[in-house]
Amino acid sequence: MTHDATPWQAVTQQPDQLGESPFWHPHEQLLYWVDIPARQVRRANVFMGTVDSWALPQEVGSIAPAQGGGLVLALRDGIYRARDWGGALQPVARFNHDVATTRFNDGKADPLGRFWAGTMYEPRDARRAELYSVDCRPGNGQGGKPAIQLKAQNGVIANGLAWSPDAATVYWSDTTNHLIQAWDWDAASNAMRHHRVFRQFHPKPAGWQPGMDGYGGRPDGAAVDVEGNYWVAMFEGARVLKLSAAGDILAEYPVPARCPTMPCFGGDDLRTLYLTTARHGRPADELARYPQSGCVFSLRVDVPGLPVNFFSD
Numbered sequence: 001m002t003h004d005a006t007p008w009q010a011v012t013q014q015p016d017q018l019g020e021s022p023f024w025h026p027h028e029q030l031l032y033w034v035d036i037p038a039r040q041v042r043r044a045n046v047f048m049g050t051v052d053s054w055a056l057p058q059e060v061g062s063i064a065p066a067q068g069g070g071l072v073l074a075l076r077d078g079i080y081r082a083r084d085w086g087g088a089l090q091p092v093a094r095f096n097h098d099v100a101t102t103r104f105n106d107g108k109a110d111p112l113g114r115f116w117a118g119t120m121y122e123p124r125d126a127r128r129a130e131l132y133s134v135d136c137r138p139g140n141g142q143g144g145k146p147a148i149q150l151k152a153q154n155g156v157i158a159n160g161l162a163w164s165p166d167a168a169t170v171y172w173s174d175t176t177n178h179l180i181q182a183w184d185w186d187a188a189s190n191a192m193r194h195h196r197v198f199r200q201f202h203p204k205p206a207g208w209q210p211g212m213d214g215y216g217g218r219p220d221g222a223a224v225d226v227e228g229n230y231w232v233a234m235f236e237g238a239r240v241l242k243l244s245a246a247g248d249i250l251a252e253y254p255v256p257a258r259c260p261t262m263p264c265f266g267g268d269d270l271r272t273l274y275l276t277t278a279r280h281g282r283p284a285d286e287l288a289r290y291p292q293s294g295c296v297f298s299l300r301v302d303v304p305g306l307p308v309n310f311f312s313d
Contacts, residue, residue: 015294019276024266062107113312118158129155221262265305
């Protein structure tokens with residue numbers, strides 16, 4: 001089922017370069033997201049139409065709310081904690097990847113409060129992206145230090161992190177290879193088993209250029225609804241897809257931007273789908289066709305999404 005693009009509403013008027021990692025904060029009634037190359041965290045009061053911005057010293061790939069207030073943030077070189085909006089960045093976990101070629105990208109908290117974040121290998125010519133979980137919960141067995149686990153690897157750009165409503169499946173995509181993967185997951189032990197292809201999309205056709213037909217995009221960020229459907233932004237595909245728990249396409253939502261990046265569910269009933277988009281590095285004729293590229297959009301949907309998970313420390 002293809003839905004018309006007109007129901008999308010622009011939430012922001014000032015476009016981001018590369019918006020990502022949106023989440024709806026249920027206590028604050030604010031929408032959070034990041035602009036990666038601008039090194040900014042943003043939050044919007046969607047009722048008032050106001051947007052606050054917070055400048056950071058590095059690119060911020062993803063964020064999640066924390067149970068104790070503030071945020072956990074995946075910056076280029078590692079994971080940080082900020083207790084307050086605009087507050088000091090406290091290092092949580094540093095990593096030994098080469099920050100000249102690799103940075104953290106997509107990330108979220110899991111249903112038990114661990115923060116997961118994946119890296120991207122910016123030259124994009126080798127499978128060096130990895131996915132980590134960082135457990136800072138009291139009683140994690142590390143004597144007050146974070147418990148860090150490598151959960152997956154062999155990707156190029158980590159994206160699409162999400163969990164099923166029963167917390168028995170974890171999803172992770174490799175955008176460059178047009179691949180969404182899934183594993184059975186045990187929340188208590190944090191064990192992943194039964195790796196499988198959730199959906200493989202067709203690669204970009206040889207010689208394809210923006211504006212041409214024949215390419216549906218590649219899987220970027222994602223969110224899951226209460227029925228277990230996986231909603232994925234198709235970068236360069238100008239659409240969001242709703243996939244069943246079996247990986248079948250249930251619905252397609254054309255987007256007024258060539259490069260949607262990540263959806264999330266928000267509002268009191270979690271039936272508003274928010275969507276970040278990108279304009280960074282896009283050709284002029286594409287931006288003329290999609291002048292709101294980089295803005296955040298919203299769309300009312302029939303099925304509520306899962307609420308955001310909070311990081312626990």
